[in-house]
Structure formats: C-alpha cells, structure tokens
Amino acid sequence: MTSVNLSNPQPRNYEKTEECDNRVTKFIHASDIHLGSHQYRNDNRANDFIFSFEEILAKAITYQVDFILLGGDVFTSLEMLPGKLTTIVNILRDFKNNTNERIHIIAIEGNHDIRKFSRGVRFSHRGQSWLKFLASLGLIVLLDSDNNASPEQMFKPYDFQFRKGGKIQIKNIVIYGTRYLKEKPEDYLLTLKEGIIKNDGNFHILLQHFGIEGQMENVPGVKYEKIKHLKDRVQYLALGHYHLQFILDDWVYNPGSSEAVCSSDFSFKRGVFLVTISKQENYKKEVKKIQLTNRTYRWETVFFKTEFRTKERLYEYVIRKLKRSFNLDKNCHLVPSNIQIPVLFLALKGKKPFYRCKIDTKELTQYICDNLPVVDVRIYQKFSDFLTKIDTFI
Ligand SMILES: [Mn+2]
Structure with missing residues (x-):
C-alpha cells in the first residue's frame, strides 16, 4: 500500500503463560x-x-x-x-x-x-x-x-x-x-x-x-x-x-x-x-x-504577470513554474503512494485570467499530478482583484 519503511516491529512472542508485570x-x-x-x-x-x-x-x-x-x-x-x-x-x-x-x-x-x-x-x-x-x-x-x-x-x-x-x-x-x-x-x-x-x-x-x-x-x-x-x-x-x-x-x-x-x-x-x-x-x-510518519506537504505560489486568455497557456505556465521550483531529480522515482510525495498547496496570484478562461481546479489538479511528483493539490485563487486576509499568511 505504501513504500515507507516502518520501524519494522517484530511481533513479540505473546505466550499466554508469560509472567506479566503488574507494577x-x-x-x-x-x-x-x-x-x-x-x-x-x-x-x-x-x-x-x-x-x-x-x-x-x-x-x-x-x-x-x-x-x-x-x-x-x-x-x-x-x-x-x-x-x-x-x-x-x-x-x-x-x-x-x-x-x-x-x-x-x-x-x-x-x-x-x-x-x-x-x-x-x-x-x-x-x-x-x-x-x-x-x-x-x-x-x-x-x-x-x-x-x-x-x-x-x-x-x-x-x-x-x-x-x-x-x-x-x-x-x-x-x-x-x-x-x-x-x-x-x-x-x-x-x-x-x-x-x-x-x-x-x-x-x-x-x-x-x-x-x-x-x-x-x-x-x-x-x-x-x-x-x-x-x-x-x-x-x-x-x-x-x-x-x-x-x-x-x-x-x-x-x-x-x-x-x-x-x-x-x-x-x-x-x-x-x-x-x-x-x-x-x-x-x-x-x-x-x-510523532507519526505522516504525508508531507508543501506550499507554492505562482504569480501571473499577464492576463491569460486560454486555459492551455495558463496550465502550461503553472507547470513550467512548478517544475522550476521542485527539485525533480530527488523525487521523480517515487510513486504517489509514498508519503514523501507531498500534498501541494498552490496559491495563484497576480493578474486574474480573462473571464472566459475560468480555471477548472479539478482539471488543473489532475494536470499537475500527471506532471509533477505530488499526490494531491489544493488550489487557492488569490488574484489581485479579490485580495483577502488569507493572503497575509499564504
Ligand atoms: Mn475528528
């Protein structure tokens, strides 16, 4: 199910007769x-x-x-x-x-x-x-x-x-x-x-x-x-x-x-x-x-300098930016079941894409998972025309 190594516990010999220490x-x-x-x-x-x-x-x-x-x-x-x-x-x-x-x-x-x-x-x-x-x-x-x-x-x-x-x-x-x-x-x-x-x-x-x-x-x-x-x-x-x-x-x-x-x-x-x-x-x-050996995670921010007019160009830009910031040699041999492959929290900032270029988060998530060593993606759209409080800590 997962390739992470547990401390490999050896089942102890649990004999019913074993003396138990009540103290x-x-x-x-x-x-x-x-x-x-x-x-x-x-x-x-x-x-x-x-x-x-x-x-x-x-x-x-x-x-x-x-x-x-x-x-x-x-x-x-x-x-x-x-x-x-x-x-x-x-x-x-x-x-x-x-x-x-x-x-x-x-x-x-x-x-x-x-x-x-x-x-x-x-x-x-x-x-x-x-x-x-x-x-x-x-x-x-x-x-x-x-x-x-x-x-x-x-x-x-x-x-x-x-x-x-x-x-x-x-x-x-x-x-x-x-x-x-x-x-x-x-x-x-x-x-x-x-x-x-x-x-x-x-x-x-x-x-x-x-x-x-x-x-x-x-x-x-x-x-x-x-x-x-x-x-x-x-x-x-x-x-x-x-x-x-x-x-x-x-x-x-x-x-x-x-x-x-x-x-x-x-x-x-x-x-x-x-x-x-x-x-x-x-x-x-x-x-x-x-502490337990949990799934890892990472935050990334991609900034849009221009107003994207097609989804394809936007997706390609996101992938290109992410590939640059990921150390691809390190993790590309790992399969997504390995908990070292992180959940990605992705903040999209900058210029809001053209109104016809609405981001389909499900589609973009799949696209990112197919192209980068991540197990799942949470996308936060924080474009400059609707900045909120959350921006301060993303
Ligand atoms: Mn609970």
Missing part, C-alpha cells in the same frame, strides 16, 4: 484516525489514514503496550467503501492474531463515527457505527455507559460474550468510556462522575470525545472549570476531538489527529501518547509524545 502498565493513546477520509477523491490519500492506523498498531507491538486507547472519530463518517473496510478488518484481525489477543484496542464513538449518512439524513439516533460492527466481530472493545441507569449500573464491566460494557480493567487500570455526549457534555459528566468508583485503589482513565475551550481558536469546547470536579475520580482524562495536540494540567491529554484530515491539520502538532503507569506511591505517570 508497570503501558498504553498508547491515539485519536481521530478518520479512516475513510478522501476515499472518493484520492485513493493514495485515503490509504494514508489506514497507514497511520497501521503505524499506531505497529508501535503498540514495538513498545509492548498493554492496550491502545482510541478517543473517537476512528471513522470519518458512516460512509465506507467496502474495499477500505475489508482492509481495516484484515489489519485488525492480523493484529489480534500476531499479539495473541494480548493488546486490547479500546475505543469510543466520536461525532464523526455517527456522522450523518448522506444528503443531510442524520443516522445518530439509530445508534449505528462501524465501531459497533468491529466490536461485534470481537476486533475492538467499544465502551459506552448507560446514562439513565443508577450510578452502580451506569458503567457495566465489559462483557466479552455480549461485547458490551462501559468500563474495562487491565491490571490496575480501569478505563471508563462513553459514546459522544454531543456538544455540551458538562451536565452528563456530573451524572457520570457518580458512576466512577472513588478510591478503589486503581488508576482511572476516562475516555471522552470533546475539546477544551481555549485550546483551539474559534472552535467550541467545554470550559475546563466545568470538568475539574472529575479530578478526584479520574487520574487521566483521555480525549479526542481537537486535531491539535494538547496537555492540560498534567491531567487532560489530547493527542490530535493521526493524519492531516484538512489543510490546517498539516501545520498542527499531532501524534500519539505513549503512557507508562508505575504502581508506586499514588501511581507514577510518564507520558511520551510520539
């Missing part, structure tokens, strides 16, 4: 994998997301973790092409077999996992998701609480026969999780708190899909003050939702999206966390940031 627990916290992104428009880009997921699983083997947390938005929507889903199922099946079922993948649903199906129809109320499908195959553990039950019944221990539950214990760690609690989860969290057992001697993780206000500009989030009360029951608040990585108060952890879902994601700090919990006085926690 140290390791896990990987990842989120927002967005499987299915770009699947209709660009197959190479769509595979980047599957590749990131594979890389996370490979790291789990390399670092010999006890489990993997996925903080929601594992899928980008309910629409999945059969071929892509088959690949994902096979990857998970291989992982399960190679690790002797020793590393559980523990997930919750994010807003994208239940995202409207097509043409504006909302499916969330029907309670379907691909994560439920993967859980039904026994390939992941999907956590969800019963928010209307009594505090004792709210988080039922995960039942591997019925493949349902709101919490799971691995060594001294208890992971609590719920489905996506919509945009204002504060009220739910007050109720859910009662369901989390206090002072049971275990280390508690709460897996949630929401952002914290102020961590990303102009993106709505929950006020930190409103969730602080969870601190006396939860030692690690594992989040997903914001694609930008952040850690707050040594308590809230958000790894960010594993691949760049939209153009702004490319510049964000993102990755996964490798967490080690040692059972010494009050549990010692060590969190290491790990």
Whole structure:
C-alpha cells in the first residue's frame, strides 16, 4: 500500500503463560484516525489514514503496550467503501492474531463515527457505527455507559460474550468510556462522575470525545472549570476531538489527529501518547509524545504577470513554474503512494485570467499530478482583484 519503511516491529512472542508485570502498565493513546477520509477523491490519500492506523498498531507491538486507547472519530463518517473496510478488518484481525489477543484496542464513538449518512439524513439516533460492527466481530472493545441507569449500573464491566460494557480493567487500570455526549457534555459528566468508583485503589482513565475551550481558536469546547470536579475520580482524562495536540494540567491529554484530515491539520502538532503507569506511591505517570510518519506537504505560489486568455497557456505556465521550483531529480522515482510525495498547496496570484478562461481546479489538479511528483493539490485563487486576509499568511 505504501513504500515507507516502518520501524519494522517484530511481533513479540505473546505466550499466554508469560509472567506479566503488574507494577508497570503501558498504553498508547491515539485519536481521530478518520479512516475513510478522501476515499472518493484520492485513493493514495485515503490509504494514508489506514497507514497511520497501521503505524499506531505497529508501535503498540514495538513498545509492548498493554492496550491502545482510541478517543473517537476512528471513522470519518458512516460512509465506507467496502474495499477500505475489508482492509481495516484484515489489519485488525492480523493484529489480534500476531499479539495473541494480548493488546486490547479500546475505543469510543466520536461525532464523526455517527456522522450523518448522506444528503443531510442524520443516522445518530439509530445508534449505528462501524465501531459497533468491529466490536461485534470481537476486533475492538467499544465502551459506552448507560446514562439513565443508577450510578452502580451506569458503567457495566465489559462483557466479552455480549461485547458490551462501559468500563474495562487491565491490571490496575480501569478505563471508563462513553459514546459522544454531543456538544455540551458538562451536565452528563456530573451524572457520570457518580458512576466512577472513588478510591478503589486503581488508576482511572476516562475516555471522552470533546475539546477544551481555549485550546483551539474559534472552535467550541467545554470550559475546563466545568470538568475539574472529575479530578478526584479520574487520574487521566483521555480525549479526542481537537486535531491539535494538547496537555492540560498534567491531567487532560489530547493527542490530535493521526493524519492531516484538512489543510490546517498539516501545520498542527499531532501524534500519539505513549503512557507508562508505575504502581508506586499514588501511581507514577510518564507520558511520551510520539510523532507519526505522516504525508508531507508543501506550499507554492505562482504569480501571473499577464492576463491569460486560454486555459492551455495558463496550465502550461503553472507547470513550467512548478517544475522550476521542485527539485525533480530527488523525487521523480517515487510513486504517489509514498508519503514523501507531498500534498501541494498552490496559491495563484497576480493578474486574474480573462473571464472566459475560468480555471477548472479539478482539471488543473489532475494536470499537475500527471506532471509533477505530488499526490494531491489544493488550489487557492488569490488574484489581485479579490485580495483577502488569507493572503497575509499564504
Ligand atoms: Mn475528528
């Protein structure tokens, strides 16, 4: 699928009888994998997301973790092409077999996992998701609480026969999780708190899909003050939702999206966390940031000095200019599936072409992909007669 070299993890010999060290627990916290992104428009880009997921699983083997947390938005929507889903199922099946079922993948649903199906129809109320499908195959553990039950019944221990539950214990760690609690989860969290057992001697993780206000500009989030009360029951608040990585108060952890879902994601700090919990006085926690091998990108600007009157001449000019600025010897032997072949962000500036010479961005994208080592192109038309604020940072 891609020719990039992973760290080539050798599957460890996962013997069931192996002595397990209960004093140290390791896990990987990842989120927002967005499987299915770009699947209709660009197959190479769509595979980047599957590749990131594979890389996370490979790291789990390399670092010999006890489990993997996925903080929601594992899928980008309910629409999945059969071929892509088959690949994902096979990857998970291989992982399960190679690790002797020793590393559980523990997930919750994010807003994208239940995202409207097509043409504006909302499916969330029907309670379907691909994560439920993967859980039904026994390939992941999907956590969800019963928010209307009594505090004792709210988080039922995960039942591997019925493949349902709101919490799971691995060594001294208890992971609590719920489905996506919509945009204002504060009220739910007050109720859910009662369901989390206090002072049971275990280390508690709460897996949630929401952002914290102020961590990303102009993106709505929950006020930190409103969730602080969870601190006396939860030692690690594992989040997903914001694609930008952040850690707050040594308590809230958000790894960010594993691949760049939209153009702004490319510049964000993102990755996964490798967490080690040692059972010494009050549990010692060590969190290491790990970056994933993502698709590369580059910005280019082409300036039109004259008013182009035909598309052909305009396209040729763009290609000529781009060829000059690309170091063609370096990358021309690479195939587009290789993540070193970048996504190109192209700003077109200067004189606006003649009104009959309207740029067909789809056509120009294809033309550029055919002539240069790029996997995909985003074209921004910023001609001098409609300069906007965005020009200042393109
Ligand atoms: Mn997301």
